[in-house]
Amino acid sequence: MQNTTLYSLFMPPEDCYGDFGLICGFTATRQVLGQIRRTFTGEMARPVLAAFIHPTVNAISDVPGLAWMWMRLTGRGYNLLHAKVALLGFRRRGGDGYVLRLAVSTGNWTPDPLTGSIDLFWSTDLDTATPDAQDVADIRAAHAMFGWLRARADCALIERRYDGHRPDALLEAAINALPVSQARPRFIDSRNQALFPQVVERLATKKKASRLILGSGYFESDGDGAAGLPERLRQALVQEKSLAKSASLDLFLNPASCQGLAARASALMKAGWNLRRPYSALHSADGRLHAKFVLLASGETEAVGRVYLGSGNLSRNGFERSASAGGNLEAGVVVDLPTGLKWPLRRNTRHSIAGVLPVQFNETATPEALQPGDSFVRPDEPEGLPPVSWLMWDNDVLSAPENKHVVVIGADGAEATTPCHWAAPAPAIVTLADGGWRLPVISADALVVPRPSDLTVEDVLAGLGSFPEPRDTDGHDDGEEGGEPLADASDAPEPPPAAYAIRRMMELLVRLGEAQARLDPRDWQRWCRELQQNLCAISAHEQAMLDFFRKAGANPLPALADPRMRPEGVAPDLLTEALSVVAMAWELSDYPSLWDREAA
Incomplete structure (x- = not known):
């Protein structure tokens, strides 16, 4: 709050x-x-x-x-x-x-x-x-x-x-x-019991309350008796001996749109209710009350009590009927008020009830000022649901679960029935022809995520350095704190091509190996998949580095397969397969391991 x-x-x-x-x-x-x-x-x-x-x-x-x-x-x-x-x-x-x-x-x-x-x-x-x-x-x-x-x-x-x-x-x-x-x-919901009796029961404290404060953005439109649900709630609290009969009563509403309360205003006022517009220091005078709350409290200067807040409006379907009885599924909490809250003096909201609830006690609304406003319009619901929840892509073929035949809008904008051809790259989202539903696509045991097709060494390290936490793609990353930047400063002397290629590759493998060895085994399969995707994606930008190792006839990737570079208890086959795919993308798969040569 x-x-x-x-x-x-x-x-x-x-x-x-x-x-x-x-x-x-x-x-x-x-x-x-x-x-x-x-x-x-x-x-x-x-x-x-x-x-x-x-x-x-x-x-x-x-x-x-x-x-x-x-x-x-x-x-x-x-x-x-x-x-x-x-x-x-x-x-x-x-x-x-x-x-x-x-x-x-x-x-x-x-x-x-x-x-x-x-x-x-x-x-x-x-x-x-x-x-x-x-x-x-x-x-x-x-x-x-x-x-x-x-x-x-x-x-x-x-x-x-x-x-x-x-x-x-x-x-x-x-x-x-x-x-x-x-x-x-403290959490309640209306699956099997309406919110009304749950709120009444949980608001009660050992001391009989002297104030009842209600707020809602929507009320029953018609057919709710003379004074409606607010008065029924007051009577129930009095009957449970939780509220004094002489209690102060405040009802917060939107004067320009309070549904049936506009017609019941006189009856409510006769029963002792003060009808009030909301007040929020965070909103202008045009702020619309959408919050729903019930506060049962006492105290002359300091407010002591409990409050309900949640989704349930003070209407029959929202507050007096359970979902199983034809009402809405609603949920909320009944919590103790924070200690030390005062009743507000004029507009002073500091450390007061008005600091946590949109209330004021200086102005009331007259019955003449209340308008029913627009009636609730039930949202349109679909006539049916999509036949599947996702689609699958593999080797240029788009298919549906259980080999279902689903008509989709293809990459060329024409309709096609699964399984159908869809050239790489895999789509992240596909639209169904019937109903226009937009569904995610799964490939290689993961949701397809559009990825850059050309990365640099720096991009790979920035993205995997904090793994498994996803990198903030909106932020700028200069590498790990305390680490040396891989790119040379503009005024630094250019190293020889061979030394430059070796240094970049060694920095890449060392940093990846350190991160890989620290992995939680639960993240191993994702690591291997993303390692493969990202290392394949540097092929275009890092041709100078890779060309050095092609000319040398050596593959440096097996360093990552060293058992010392793997967390305990993981399947090495996943990493071996990933590195094999990367070696093919780097055009190094026909060459022996660089480290075998060193050992010899």
């Missing part, structure tokens, strides 16, 4: 990088999902995020490294997939450490929470080396909800192996290895 942006929810903790995560939501845009993936990690050769989004005709299935989970259209068990949750895993640099993060948002994965929409976010990190019992309970509860979603989606894209491992393997292993926790989860 701090000044957090949607993107910062996906930013790795210190000394960590993104491994894999699950996200769900109602709507999403390509721009935001793409930035979320880039914020989380630079890896794209396997799915790093799995997105469970309400079925839509505008599926965003072509973001590199993000797997679109095609939600089942029939028998799905919910009205709207409205929950907005992320369950993320981060690997620690240089070791086996792992950090889990649970994040809950009131906003969608769209530009709105970044611009004029007033939303709230909550997150917690759990270091698996020192797990907190409360965080364990929350993460397990969220994991169960994602398990429910997985049963209602085509998850084949994240249930296969990439470079020898399932993309979600470390995340699942970390969660399954968490200790048993007796703590009650």
Whole structure:
């Protein structure tokens, strides 16, 4: 509930990088999902995020490294997939450490929470080396909800192996290895029980509260009784002896768009409710309330209590019906207020409730100022789903899983039925002729990632020096800290061609060998694949260096195959095969090892 942006929810903790995560939501845009993936990690050769989004005709299935989970259209068990949750895993640099993060948002994965929409976010990190019992309970509860979603989606894209491992393997292993926790989860969802009774039960404290504060961006349009859901919620809290009958009541809404509350305003005011417009120091006066929250608190100057925030609007499908009873799938958290928060004085939000919630207590809205606004428009859903989740490419042939015949738009723009010819390079994304679905392509046990066809030695070392953490392709890399640059300064004397070629090759092999020997065995297959791709790609730019070894009749690559240059417990055949392909690309495969000559 701090000044957090949607993107910062996906930013790795210190000394960590993104491994894999699950996200769900109602709507999403390509721009935001793409930035979320880039914020989380630079890896794209396997799915790093799995997105469970309400079925839509505008599926965003072509973001590199993000797997679109095609939600089942029939028998799905919910009205709207409205929950907005992320369950993320981060690997620690240089070791086996792992950090889990649970994040809950009131906003969608769209530009709105970044611009004029007033939303709230909550997150917690759990270091698996020192797990907190409360965080364990929350993460397990969220994991169960994602398990429910997985049963209602085509998850084949994240249930296969990439470079020898399932993309979600470390995340699942970390969660399954968490200790048993007796703590009650703060995380709640509406799979089998509506949010209403769960929020009422969890908000209660030992002390009867003197204030109830509600906020929502959407309310029931009609047919909700005289005073509607807000008054039913107040009565339930009073009945549970959690709220005093004389409590102060505040309801935050968008005056220009508050649906049925415009007609129920008089009844609500008669019941004691103060109707208020939201206030956020981060937004202009035109900021639109999209956050959903329920605050139960007491205290004269310092606020003490608990708050619910989540996806569920104060409507029947959002708050009073479970998904199994025809309502939305919603999710949220009920947490204690941070200690030391004061009730705000005028516009002073420092260390006050107004610093964490979009509230003010100086102005009220009159019934005459309230307008129903536009009614909710249900998004268009597709009539069907794509017949496959991905396509495969190998040796200039594009095919579909299980040898299915799928009509695609070929490289020449004409329709073709798989299996069909598709000349190299392999495509990263292919469009289906029927429905226009955009699907990722898998080749050599990895998602196809567009790569430069011509690299330099410096490019290879910059990209693999931090392996397995993906390199930040937007940043400038001058090599490893403390290492000598490979390129000569412009004013340095030019060395003899032979010495220059030998020095560049030795620097390349030494640096790669050092990085290779330190590898975690889990990353071995990916290392061998990327080593092959990148070393093949330097052929064009490094002809002078390679030509020296051709004329010398020696192949320097076997140095990387030395057992001392490999981590223990890995299959040497993968590296041998990769180096063989590189030797062919370098036109050195017919020559003996340089090191055999030295030994002789």
